[in-house]
Each structure stands twice: as C-alpha cells, then as structure tokens.
Amino acid sequence: xxxxxxxxxxxxxxxLGGCGPDGDIVLAxxxxxxxxxxxxxFPHRAEAAALATISIDxxxxxxxxxxxxxxxxxxxxxxxxxxxxxxxxxxLAGDDLLANPDHRALVAGPDLALVALINGEDHLRLCAxxxxxxxxxxxxxxxxxxxxxGTAFEPAFSQEQGxxxxxxxxxxxxxxxxxxxxxxxxxxxxxxxxxxxALRQLEFGVRxxxxxGRTVRGALFRIGNLTTLGRDEAEIxxxxxxxxxxxxxxxxxxxxxxxxxxxxxxxxxxxxxRAALANARLMTTQETWDCLSHxxxxxxxxxxxxxxxxxxxxxLVRHQGAHLELAAGRRxxxxxRSAARSxxxxxxxxxV
Amino acid sequence: MKCHRCSLREASVHWLxxxxxxxxxxxxxxxxxxxxxxxPAVPAGEPLVSFLGQGLGGAGAxxxxxxxxxxxxxxxxxxxxxxxxxxxxSTMLPLLARFHRHISHVxxxxxxxxxxxxxxxxxxxxLGLTKAVAAEEFERAATLRDRxxxxxxxxxxxxxGPR
Numbered sequence: 155x156x157x158x159x160x161x162x163x164x165x166x167x168x169x170l171g172g173c174g175p176d177g178d179i180v181l182a183x184x185x186x187x188x189x190x191x192x193x194x195x196f197p198h199r200a201e202a203a204a205l206a207t208i209s210i211d212x213x214x215x216x217x218x219x220x221x222x223x224x225x226x227x228x229x230x231x232x233x234x235x236x237x238x239x240x241x242x243x244x245x246l247a248g249d250d251l252l253a254n255p256d257h258r259a260l261v262a263g264p265d266l267a268l269v270a271l272i273n274g275e276d277h278l279r280l281c282a283x284x285x286x287x288x289x290x291x292x293x294x295x296x297x298x299x300x301x302x303x304g305t306a307f308e309p310a311f312s313q314e315q316g317x318x319x320x321x322x323x324x325x326x327x328x329x330x331x332x333x334x335x336x337x338x339x340x341x342x343x344x345x346x347x348x349x350x351x352a353l354r355q356l357e358f359g360v361r362x363x364x365x366x367g368r369t370v371r372g373a374l375f376r377i378g379n380l381t382t383l384g385r386d387e388a389e390i391x392x393x394x395x396x397x398x399x400x401x402x403x404x405x406x407x408x409x410x411x412x413x414x415x416x417x418x419x420x421x422x423x424x425x426x427x428r429a430a431l432a433n434a435r436l437m438t439t440q441e442t443w444d445c446l447s448h449x450x451x452x453x454x455x456x457x458x459x460x461x462x463x464x465x466x467x468x469x470l471v472r473h474q475g476a477h478l479e480l481a482a483g484r485r486x487x488x489x490x491r492s493a494a495r496s497x498x499x500x501x502x503x504x505x506v
Numbered sequence: 507m508k509c510h511r512c513s514l515r516e517a518s519v520h521w522l523x524x525x526x527x528x529x530x531x532x533x534x535x536x537x538x539x540x541x542x543x544x545x546p547a548v549p550a551g552e553p554l555v556s557f558l559g560q561g562l563g564g565a566g567a568x569x570x571x572x573x574x575x576x577x578x579x580x581x582x583x584x585x586x587x588x589x590x591x592x593x594x595x596s597t598m599l600p601l602l603a604r605f606h607r608h609i610s611h612v613x614x615x616x617x618x619x620x621x622x623x624x625x626x627x628x629x630x631x632x633l634g635l636t637k638a639v640a641a642e643e644f645e646r647a648a649t650l651r652d653r654x655x656x657x658x659x660x661x662x663x664x665x666x667g668p669r
Contacts, residue, residue, distance in 0.1 A: 196572075196584065196586060294630065315611055316611025316612075327611070383609070384609070385613070
C-alpha cells in the first residue's frame with residue numbers, strides 16, 4: 155500500500171464527526187455533480203488511451219485547486235482489493251469506479267469532504283459531503299468546486315438537455331443529493347414502508363447504506379433525488395431539504411410514540427445493545443449493525459449514555475472488514491475479524 | 507417471537523432487505539441471520555434502466571460519435587457519448603419526459619457566467635432564509651424572501667443563454 159493510500163485509509167472523514175444539524179438522525183449529506191468532457195466518449199465506451207489522458211489531466215488539475223490542496227490522489231489500478239474495499243467502506247467510491255480499475259482515479263481534500271471521482275460512470279463526478287443534514291451547504295460547496303473546474307475543460311453540454319451524462323438518469327443538472335439517515339423509530343413502528351413509498355412517489359430513491367441494492371442494515375437508509383432534468387440546482391436542493399426534512403420529523407415522532415408505548419422495551423433494547431458493544435468478545439457484522447443501531451436510538455432518547463454521534467458514525471465505517479484488517483496489519487479470518495471488531499467497539503464503549 | 511426462517515429459535519435480529527423497490531422485513535434468530543448475511547442482495551437496477559429497455563424501438567443507425575447502437579443502449583443502459591443524445595434524440599425524448607417529467611435543462615450552464623452567480627446567490631439566500639426562520643428572525647427573513655423573489659422573477663425557465 156502506498157504511503158498516500160495508507161494515510162487516506164487511516165483518515166476519518168470530517169463529515170463523520172456528527173456535529174452537523176440533526177446529527178442524531180442524519181449521519182451525513184452529499185451533493186454530487188456528474189460531468190463529462192465533450193471530446194471523448196463516456197468512460198464505458200472510451201479507449202484506454204483516452205481514459206489515460208482524461209485521468210492524468212483531470213487529476214492534475216484537481217490537485218492544483220486550493221480546495222483540494224494537501225489532500226489525496228489515488229490511482230484505483232494501484233489499489234489492491236482491500237484498499238478498494240476501504241474506499242467503499244468509507245462511502246467515498248462505488249462499483250462504477252472500482253470494478254474496472256484501469257485509468258480510474260480519486261482525488262480528495264485533506265478532510266475528505268470534497269471528493270472527485272475520475273472515469274467512473276462519467277468522466278468526472280464531483281462530490282461534497284457535509285456532516286448531518288445540510289443539503290444547501292453541500293450544494294454550495296460542490297457548485298463552487300464545479301466553478302473552479304469550469305474553465306479546465308469543455309464539458310459535454312447541450313442547450314436543450316444540459317450536462318450530458320452516460321446514464322440518461324443524470325442528465326441536465328447532473329445533481330444528486332443524498333443523505334444517510336438512521337430511522338430505527340420508523341422501522342420499529344412499522345411505518346417505514348409508508349414513508350419510503352411516499353418518498354418514491356415524490357421521485358426519491360431509497361437504498362441501504364452502501365448504495366445500490368445493498369441490504370438495509372442497522373436501520374440506515376440512503377435517500378436521494380432521482381430526477382435531475384428540468385429543475386435548477388437550487389430548486390432540487392430546496393425540494394430535497396423539504397421532503398427529507400419531513401422524514402426526520404416523522405422519525406422523531408415515531409421515537410416519541412415508541413417511548414410512550416413501551417419505554418421499558420426500548421430501554422432493554424438499548425442497554426442490551428450497549429452491553430454487547432461494551433463487553434462482548436466476539437461481534438459479527440450483523441450484530442454490530444444492530445447493536446450500534448439500538449444503542450444509538452437509546453442515546454437519542456437519553457435512555458443510555460451517548461459516547462457522541464461522531465463515535466457511532468466512525469464505528470459504522472471502521473467496524474467493517476477492510477478497516478479491521480488494515481488496523482491489524484494482516485488478513486483476518488471470520489473469527490479473528492469478530493474478535494478485532496469487538497476489541498474496537500469495547501475501546502469506545504467500555505469507558506462511557 | 508420465533509424466527510421467521512427456521513421457526514425454531516427465538517428471533518433476536520430485525521432483518522430488513524431491499525430487493526429492487528421491494529422491502530422485506532423479517533425477524534430472525536442469530537443463526538439464520540448469520541447465514542443470511544452471506545447471501546448477497548439482488549442488485550437493484552437504476553429505475554431508468556427498465557424503461558430504457560422498454561422504450562427503445564427496432565434497430566437503427568449507429569451513433570457517428572462512438573458507434574453505439576440501439577442494441578448497445580439496451581444492453582448497457584447508457585449512452586456512449588455526448589453525440590448519442592443527438593443520434594437517439596427521438597427515442598430519448600419520450601423516455602426523458604417519462605422519467606424526469608421534463609425534457610429541457612434548467613439551471614447552471616458551463617462557463618461560470620451570470621446564471622451561475624445568480625444560482626449561487628439564490629442558494630445563499632434560501633439558506634439564509636431557512637436559518638432566519640429557524641432563528642425566528644422574521645424581519646431578516648422577509649428581506650431575504652423579497653430579494654429571493656426578485657431574483658427568481660428575473661429569469662424564465664430557461665436561463666442559460668448561448669454559450
């Protein structure tokens with residue numbers, strides 16, 4: 155592993171700090187813009203030589219931006235599978251970037267709040283992450299980054315359809331806003347279907363934490379806008395803020411309702427979760443997602459001590475396999491992982 | 507409650523699966539949950555994918571920009587280059603209309619020209635407005651709202667001039 159990759163792997167993203175608005179429920183918000191160069195086919199149709207040119211050129215220009223100074227530049231082809239998995243676990247990159255590693259690259263600022271993905275589904279995807287629920291701030295940050303890159307290349311753009319993207323689902327603004335929400339109240343109150351269906355009617359996509367088609371774990375949902383054409387960026391963001399804001403309100407109401415209905419049951423769940431996190435000597439992934447979810451819910455309702463939202467957020471990333479192996483400095487089998495995971499969790503929970 | 511899968515052991519894990527648009531909620535015992543964890547979820551297609559497949563007509567010319575054909579579109583669910591949007595325009599427009607409910611772009615245009623500045627200003631004002639309302643600073647909110655209205659009235663739906 156290169157020195158830069160090792161430094162990136164060890165870095166906790168600033169937006170996992172848990173200090174943003176509604177940080178008890180919303181882990182983070184991301185705004186993403188999809189951009190392409192007008193003179194080249196989109197990545198999946200482009201020749202290797204074209205991809206190499208694009209990757210080198212964009213990566214160099216991005217690294218020169220003051221916003222990304224002192225940050226990271228990673229060639230995906232130079233990452234062994236575990237490092238790629240690390241990027242996935244950190245929520246920085248998905249399969250479109252990692253599945254075909256040649257001439258794919260990632261450039262990120264030092265706190266990992268601004269991230270540029272090169273030659274994934276599109277030539278360039280610019281992302282801005284914010285702690286908590288902050289869609290407008292995320293939008294402002296990504297728009298500024300786009301302005302900075304604006305003069306660097308001729309974008310694929312048409313007056314009629316706006317920014318042209320490989321998937322017609324991103325055409326127009328190329329803007330996708332998404333937030334990672336912890337919604338155990340709605341799940342336990344069995345109201346989650348109602349809320350998710352309403353969101354789908356309003357053209358929002360809902361997924362598990364890691365992105366497309368992943369199983370929902372630990373009551374963590376990723377909600378994002380689906381339509382990108384015909385409304386300007388500010389309108390998309392205002393709409394997102396309004397509707398996802400309502401989900402937060404519903405989640406709070408569901409929690410209060412559950413508390414009235416069965417306080418003892420919730421206390422039990424939260425204390426059991428906490429007890430496992432603070433004491434268990436072998437923790438599987440699934441158990442950890444659940445215990446973190448229950449303890450977080452309990453902390454939100456002030457039923458159990460709260461180590462801080464930042465601790466919960468960082469552990470959600472760091473309890474996963476590639477992070478555990480990185481910390482151990484070697485490959486771990488299933489049981490060793492469970493052991494390492496429980497050690498990590500105890501470190502944070504035993505003292506609280 | 508007994509485990510929904512084996513019906514033998516006591517359920518301890520609430521398992522939630524998303525398969526495409528379908529959500530399934532199960533209560534499982536620790537053993538069944540552990541097995542289940544090994545099974546990867548069925549990847550959900552982009553919602554646009556299914557309708558791209560449906561909407562595309564018979565074979566036609568390849569895109570002169572990248573050689574993509576209708577069959578390629580159907581297979582990859584992606585366009586090959588910027589030119590494809592022109593080549594396959596008549597096929598794409600109804601699909602865009604169905605998916606996005608719009609067919610023309612509104613918003614930022616390349617070049618960081620005035621529309622971008624205006625947009626940044628609108629974003630900043632909306633942000634300020636939200637904060638002002640939350641802080642119950644209604645006088646400031648009213649000023650911001652008026653300024654926002656002014657800016658929004660200045661432009662029609664298509665605010666990108668020629669590049």
